Amino acid sequence: MQSRREIRSGGATSVSDWKVDGKWSGKNKIEAKEKSSDLSMGFYGFHSHRIIETKDCLINSAENPLILNCIKEWAREYKISGYEEETGKGLLRHIFLRKGFSTGEILLCLVLNGKSLPHGKELWENLQGLLLSAEEGDLQREEDVSCGMDAQSQEDVYCGKNGTVQGSIVGLCVNINEGSGNAILGRETLCLYGKDSIEDKIGELSFSISVPSFYQVNPVQTEKIYGKALEYAALTGEETVWDCYCGIGTISLFLAQKAKQVYGLEIVPEAIENAKKNAEKNGLQNAEFFVGAAEEVLPKWVEEQKRELSAKGADCGIGDMVDVVSLDPPRKGCDEACLSAVLELSPKRIVYVSCDPGSLARDIKYLGEGGYVLEKWVGIDNFPRTGHVETIALLQKEES
Numbered sequence: 001m002q003s004r005r006e007i008r009s010g011g012a013t014s015v016s017d018w019k020v021d022g023k024w025s026g027k028n029k030i031e032a033k034e035k036s037s038d039l040s041m042g043f044y045g046f047h048s049h050r051i052i053e054t055k056d057c058l059i060n061s062a063e064n065p066l067i068l069n070c071i072k073e074w075a076r077e078y079k080i081s082g083y084e085e086e087t088g089k090g091l092l093r094h095i096f097l098r099k100g101f102s103t104g105e106i107l108l109c110l111v112l113n114g115k116s117l118p119h120g121k122e123l124w125e126n127l128q129g130l131l132l133s134a135e136e137g138d139l140q141r142e143e144d145v146s147c148g149m150d151a152q153s154q155e156d157v158y159c160g161k162n163g164t165v166q167g168s169i170v171g172l173c174v175n176i177n178e179g180s181g182n183a184i185l186g187r188e189t190l191c192l193y194g195k196d197s198i199e200d201k202i203g204e205l206s207f208s209i210s211v212p213s214f215y216q217v218n219p220v221q222t223e224k225i226y227g228k229a230l231e232y233a234a235l236t237g238e239e240t241v242w243d244c245y246c247g248i249g250t251i252s253l254f255l256a257q258k259a260k261q262v263y264g265l266e267i268v269p270e271a272i273e274n275a276k277k278n279a280e281k282n283g284l285q286n287a288e289f290f291v292g293a294a295e296e297v298l299p300k301w302v303e304e305q306k307r308e309l310s311a312k313g314a315d316c317g318i319g320d321m322v323d324v325v326s327l328d329p330p331r332k333g334c335d336e337a338c339l340s341a342v343l344e345l346s347p348k349r350i351v352y353v354s355c356d357p358g359s360l361a362r363d364i365k366y367l368g369e370g371g372y373v374l375e376k377w378v379g380i381d382n383f384p385r386t387g388h389v390e391t392i393a394l395l396q397k398e399e400s
Contacts, residue, residue: 041068041095061099063130063167067108070126071095078119088113093177094184098209100200101219104167107198109211111175111184117192120172124193127169171195173211185212189270197274202226205253207278213271214247221382225353225390226254228378229326232351232394235259239323242345244294244338249275249287251326251353256287259324264289265297295335302341319346327352333359336366343370350395355382360391371398 042054055065074080075092083090094111108127110117117123171194177186189196189211197210202223209215229251233241235258243252246264248271256262256279264287266272272291279287290297306318322345327334333356342350350372354360364374372395382390 041072061097061167063099063106064097066130067097067106067127067169068095070130071108071110071123074119074123074126078122080118083113088180091118096175096184096211098198098211098215099167100198100209102201103199105170105195105198105200106167107171107173107195107209107211108169109173109175109189111177111186113178115176115178117174120174120192124172127172130169169194170198175211202250203254205250205257205278205282207248207250208274208281209248210270210274212268213274214245214266214268215250218382221380221390222250225380225382225392226251228380228392229351229353230254230258232376232392233258233324233326233349235324240321241324241326242298242322242347243326243328244298244334244342245328245330246275246289246326247271247328249278249289251328252287252289253278253282253284255324255326256284260286262287265292265294267291267293293335294329295337295341298341299337302344318344321345322347324349324351326350327363329354329359331356331359333363339363339366339370343367346371346397348397352391352393352395354391354393355388357389357391360393364393364395367395372396373398 042052043057044050045052057064080092081090083093091112091114092110093113096109096111098107099105171191173189173191173196175185176188177183179186197208200207200209200219202219203226233255235255237258237260239259241255241259241262243255243262243264246252246266249264252262252264252275264275266275266289269291272289275289279289302318305321309318325342325345325347327350333354350367352360352363368374375394375396377391377393380390380392
C-alpha cells in the first residue's frame with residue numbers, strides 16, 4: 001500500500017500488475033556482522049547499529065548457518081577478534097556470502113579492519129570440507145525456527161524448490177575496510193583462495209558475479225523483473241539503448257538480445273569487468289560498457305555528441321540518437337544531473353527499476369515535468385517477508 005501511495009504522489013494513478021512470489025530461503029546474499037566480545041554473529045537491528053545475535057534467518061540460503069558456524073569456530077580457535085564500532089578495534093567486521101542458485105557456487109568474503117587475514121589457509125581448508133547437501137542431512141535447522149510454517153513452507157526452507165539444496169564454497173576473499181563509516185565494503189577486494197567470482201544463470205543468460213558487484217538478491221523474482229523490463233522496453237531490433245547503473249550487465253544483456261545496440265554505465269570498475277566478460281560469455285557483441293557515475297558520464301556524453309553533431313552540420317539532433325533509457329539506481333534514486341541528461345536524450349521510452357517507492361515517485365515527477373507520462377508500473381515482491389518492494393515503471397514521451 002505504501003508503494004502505491006508513494007508512486008501516486010509522483011503522478012501514477014493505476015497499477016497494471018502485482019507479482020508476489022515470496023519464498024523462504026530465496027536470498028542469494030547475506031552480510032552478517034561480528035561482535036567482538038563473545039564472537040556472536042548477527043544482523044543490525046531495525047534503524048540502528050545494534051547487533052542482534054542470529055543463528056539462522058529463514059529468508060537466506062539454508063546452508064548459511066553451517067558456514068557461519070565454521071567461521072565462528074575458526075575465529076575462536078585462532079583468536080580472531082570481531083570489530084567494535086565504538087572503539088574502532090578488532091579485525092573481522094562483516095561476513096559476506098553470495099550464492100549462485102543455478103550452480104550452487106558460494107563465494108565467501110570476510111570484511112577486515114586490516115590488510116591481512118591470519119590463518120586464512122586453515123579457514124579455507126575447513127570450508128573445503130563442507131559438502132552442503134540437504135540430501136546428506138547436513139542442513140539441520142533448529143526446531144524453534146519453523147515459526148508455525150506449514151509443511152510446504154518448511155520443505156521450501158530445508159530443501160529448496162526442487163527438493164534439494166546443494167552448494168560448495170568456491171572462493172575465499174577479503175575486503176579491506178578500515179574506515180569509520182557504516183559502509184559494509186571498502187574499495188579493495190583480494191581473492192585469497194579459489195575463485196574471485198561465482199557463476200549464476202537468469203533465464204537463458206549466464207553471469208559472473210564478484211564481491212563488490214551489484215546483483216539482485218532474489219534469483220526467482222529477478223527473472224520476472226528483467227522480463228518485465230524487456231517487455232516495457234518494447235524492442236524490435238532497431239533500437240539504441242542506454243542502461244544506467246548497469247551493474248554486471250544483467251539488464252543490459254537482457255535488452256541486448258532484442259536491441260540493435262546497448263550501452264551500459266556503472267560506477268564500480270569490478271562490475272564493468274564482470275559485464276564485459278558476461279557479454280562475451282553470452283555471445284552478445286552489441287553491448288558496450290563504461291565505468292563512471294551516471295550523473296557525470298551521461299551529461300558529458302550528451303555534450304560531446306551535441307558538439308560533434310553541430311560540427312558535422314547534421315540534420316538529426318541529440319534526441320534522435322537514443323530510443324530507450326533503462327534506469328536501475330540505488331535506493332536514493334537518480335541524481336538530477338543524470339535525469340537532466342536523460343531528458344536531453346529524449347528517448348521514446350524510459351524503463352525505471354526501483355527498490356524505493358519514495359525516490360521513484362520523486363524521479364517520476366521530475367521526468368513528468370520534462371514531458372514524460374507514466375504509462376504503467378508493476379510491483380515485484382523481491383524481498384519476501386520484509387517491508388520492501390521492487391518496482392518497474394514505464395514512462396513514455398508525450399506526443400508533441
